[in-house]
Amino acid sequence: MSNIFEIEAAKTEISQGRAVAAKQFAQDMLRDHGRAAGLLSAAARNDGVTVSQSLDARHQQKIDALKNSDPANLDQAYLSTQVTAHQQTYELFVAYAKEGPDGPLKNAAVTMLPDLHMHLTRVQGISNK
Numbered sequence: 204m205s206n207i208f209e210i211e212a213a214k215t216e217i218s219q220g221r222a223v224a225a226k227q228f229a230q231d232m233l234r235d236h237g238r239a240a241g242l243l244s245a246a247a248r249n250d251g252v253t254v255s256q257s258l259d260a261r262h263q264q265k266i267d268a269l270k271n272s273d274p275a276n277l278d279q280a281y282l283s284t285q286v287t288a289h290q291q292t293y294e295l296f297v298a299y300a301k302e303g304p305d306g307p308l309k310n311a312a313v314t315m316l317p318d319l320h321m322h323l324t325r326v327q328g329i330s331n332k
Contacts, residue, residue: 205295206236206239206243207257209232211266212229212265212266216228216277217233219270225281225329239315247307285326286323290323293320
């Protein structure tokens with residue numbers, strides 16, 4: 204769900220945002236999370252887990268709020284959602300990498316941790332400027 208959310212939020216930033224750094228981050232998130240979607244889907248399929256292909260109501264509300272943001276505030280709103288989303292996702296993947304059952308999903312979590320950490324560090328730096 205988080206992966207889909209981050210992709211949709213990035214699309215909103217790219218189409219409506221103004222700040223170059225935020226738009227570049229969004230472009231990178233489209234690329235990286237697009238790749239992650241394939242890796243996670245394949246791992247989930249191999250582990251017999253169904254992956255949602257759409258946003259739940261809570262995540263859709265966040266996307267709608269971004270789309271309806273005042274253009275002057277959109278970049279900061281986008282970055283704020285990305286800090287929170289990446290913190291939560293990173294913590295989830297760390298926990299799953301340590302405690303999840305062995306298999307493709309656990310391997311995917313371990314593989315993706317360095318990129319998730321880099322994304323989190325990067326978005327925190329951009330949002331603090």
